[in-house]
Each structure stands twice: as C-alpha cells, then as structure tokens.
Amino acid sequence: MRTIDWVDGAIELIDQTLLPQRVEVRRITELPELIDDIQRLAVRGAPALGVAGAFGVALIAASVQASRGEDELDRDEVRRQAAVLREARPTAVNLSWGVDRALTRLDEGAAAVLDEAIRIRDEDIAACISMGLRGADLTRELAGQDRVSVMTICNTGSLATVERGTALGVIQTLLEQDSLVEALPLETRPLLQGARLTAWELQRMEAPFRLLIDSAGPFLLSRGIADAVFIGADRIAANGDTANKVGSFSLALAARHAGVPFIVVAPESTIDMRTASGADIEIEDRGVDEVAGFGGTRTAPAGIDAVNPAFDVTPHDLITAIVTERRVIRLSRGETLADVSLEALRS
Numbered sequence: 001m002r003t004i005d006w007v008d009g010a011i012e013l014i015d016q017t018l019l020p021q022r023v024e025v026r027r028i029t030e031l032p033e034l035i036d037d038i039q040r041l042a043v044r045g046a047p048a049l050g051v052a053g054a055f056g057v058a059l060i061a062a063s064v065q066a067s068r069g070e071d072e073l074d075r076d077e078v079r080r081q082a083a084v085l086r087e088a089r090p091t092a093v094n095l096s097w098g099v100d101r102a103l104t105r106l107d108e109g110a111a112a113v114l115d116e117a118i119r120i121r122d123e124d125i126a127a128c129i130s131m132g133l134r135g136a137d138l139t140r141e142l143a144g145q146d147r148v149s150v151m152t153i154c155n156t157g158s159l160a161t162v163e164r165g166t167a168l169g170v171i172q173t174l175l176e177q178d179s180l181v182e183a184l185p186l187e188t189r190p191l192l193q194g195a196r197l198t199a200w201e202l203q204r205m206e207a208p209f210r211l212l213i214d215s216a217g218p219f220l221l222s223r224g225i226a227d228a229v230f231i232g233a234d235r236i237a238a239n240g241d242t243a244n245k246v247g248s249f250s251l252a253l254a255a256r257h258a259g260v261p262f263i264v265v266a267p268e269s270t271i272d273m274r275t276a277s278g279a280d281i282e283i284e285d286r287g288v289d290e291v292a293g294f295g296g297t298r299t300a301p302a303g304i305d306a307v308n309p310a311f312d313v314t315p316h317d318l319i320t321a322i323v324t325e326r327r328v329i330r331l332s333r334g335e336t337l338a339d340v341s342l343e344a345l346r347s
C-alpha cells in the first residue's frame with residue numbers, strides 16, 4: 001500500500017495520526033484539507049511531503065480549471081494557492097521543492113502539472129530502492145562485518161515516503177540481504193513517530209527489533225549496542241549540516257564518542273544548496289500542547305510554557321556520510337556537496 005498516491009482525481013493518503021491502532025485512507029479533494037493534514041502530521045516525513053506538495057498543486061490546478069469552467073487556466077490563481085501550500089510546514093525543503101517542481105509545468109496546463117507530480121512520485125519510489133542498496137553496502141563496509149545492528153530515530157520508512165523509505169529503507173534492505181542483526185528505533189518524543197510508526201513498519205516486515213526510549217540512545221551507543229546510526233533528513237544545507245527529527249544531534253555526538261558511523265540517508269530533493277549552513281534552517285516549533293500531554297490527556301500542570309522544536313541540526317563534521325539515490329558523499333573523508341553537480345541536485 002502506498003502512503004500517498006493520486007487516485008481517480010484526488011489525493012489518497014494513510015492518516016498517520018491513527019496508526020498503529022487503525023489504518024485509514026483519507027481522500028483529499030480540497031486544498032484546506034491537505035494543508036490541515038500536513039500540519040497535524042496525518043502525512044509527514046520529508047519525501048512524502050514533497051509528493052504531497054506536488055499532488056497538491058495538481059489538485060489546485062484541476063479545481064481552478066473546473067471552477068472557472070474556462071479552457072484557459074488561471075495560472076495566477078494556481079500560483080497564489082500553491083504559495084499557501086508551500087508554507088504549510090517550514091523545515092522539510094521537500095514540500096516547497098515538490099510544489100515548485102509541479103509548477104514548472106503550469107504553462108502546459110493542469111494535465112501536465114499532474115504528469116509532473118506523478119513523475120515525482122515514481123522517482124521517489126525508485127530513489128528509495130537505490131538508497132537502500134547503497135546504504136546497505138556502505139554500512140557493511142564501514143562496520144567491517146556482514147551482519148549489523150542499527151539505531152535510528154523518528155520514522156523514515158514507507159510512511160515517510162511513497163514506499164520503502166530512506167534510513168528505514170536501508171534497514172529493510174539489510175533485512176532482505178540477511179545482514180540485519182537488529183534494528184533499534186528510538187520512540188521519538190513527543191509524537192512517537194518511532195514507537196507508533198517505525199515499530200509498526202518493522203513488525204510488518206518481520207524485522208528483529210527492540211524499541212528504545214529516546215534518552216537511552218546515547219548511553220546505549222556508548223555500550224556498543226549498535227554498529228551504525230541511520231537518520232533521514234528534512235533539509236541538508238550546502239555545507240552538509242542536516243536538519244532532522246529532534247534527538248538526531250545528540251545521537252550524532254554519542255556516535256562520535258562511541259566511534260560508530262553516523263549516516264544520513266536522503267534523496268537529493270532534500271539537499272538545499274540555497275541554504276548555506278544549518279544556522280539558516282528554520283526549525284518548526286510545535287508549541288506547548290504536544291509536550292504537556294499525549295492523546296488528549298494532560299500530563300503537565302496547566303499554565304506552563306514549553307520549547308518544542310520538531311527538528312534539530314546535526315553539524316556536518318559529525319556526519320560520516322550522506323547516502324542519496326545517486327551517490328555516497330563521504331563527509332568524513334573530506335568530500336563535500338560542492339563536489340557534486342549542483343544541477344543534478346536541483347533537477
């Protein structure tokens with residue numbers, strides 16, 4: 001089952017807020033519904049947001065064309081609505097990338113916009129397969145052994161993409177290649193993408209795994225629990241600094257302390273060469289309610305405030321390598337994103 005797709009003139013997506021209790025597919029026909037689903041994390045994960053952005057523009061173009069009943073598409077109106085969609089969440093660059101790429105076909109009409117969005121979906125599927133294979137090879141090489149245990153955070157699996165995933169896609173590939181001793185997902189407070197979503201995916205793929213509490217990750221790395229740490233990414237700046245789910249930075253520090261490779265797995269649509277460094281990445285703060293309670297039950301006293309950054313930034317010098325669908329960039333050997341063709345990165 002695909003996490004997000006275009007089906008009979010509408011977007012269909014799995015509502016991730018209901019997992020693992022219920023698998024429910026939502027059918028989205030209006031832009032406000034899509035924006036709301038992005039903001040409440042019914043659809044989430046950087047590559048899935050890229051596809052949502054592109055399908056969102058297809059939805060806008062189709063509805064503007066239908067509402068005007070004209071042969072000529074009101075392109076300014078499509079662009080105006082697309083600009084609102086683009087801002088639905090700030091940190092994952094894939095959302096604006098998907099919107100902008102779909103808009104490149106606007107002059108050719110609504111059908112061409114949809115065609116581009118479908119291409120983005122299909123490229124995402126292919127990219128995940130490729131990242132899985134490259135990542136699995138790299139992990140065995142760096143660990144110097146055929147079978148490995150790997151730690152990961154948040155959900156970077158099929159639910160965060162269209163199918164298979166990025167960092168969790170590497171774990172799935174290791175499993176398929178009989179190279180996985182165990183996966184060690186962190187629960188990922190406060191919304192538990194690791195405990196709810198990654199554990200659900202690992203169970204469905206029948207992978208050996210144990211769920212870890214977030215705060216134990218660094219300590220357990222120091223005790224040698226994992227041979228590598230894999231994370232996904234929401235935005236990779238030009239210098240390699242990487243924004244990802246909050247908790248990634250402390251894992252990177254601990255991985256360095258433990259001498260364990262720390263690997264970022266992300267499609268090249270996540271690389272943002274227009275952002276110089278991590279200091280320039282906007283980090284979404286999701287407010288007090290997610291921290292002060294869970295599932296509708298208040299756990300903290302009323303009237304408190306909280307700091308709730310959904311992401312943090314891992315400095316490039318703590319990252320061993322970035323695995324994309326096209327290449328492995330070994331930051332630990334002095335390779336940089338500047339060594340990679342920038343045109344290839346933006347296409």
Ligand SMILES: CSC[C@@H](O)[C@@H](O)C(=O)COP(=O)(O)O
Nearest residue numbers: 044045046154156160232233245
């Ligand atoms: C392949 S998904 C990469 C990232 O988007 C993922 O690690 C992450 O941080 C997602 O955060 P979320 O807030 O759940 O959208």
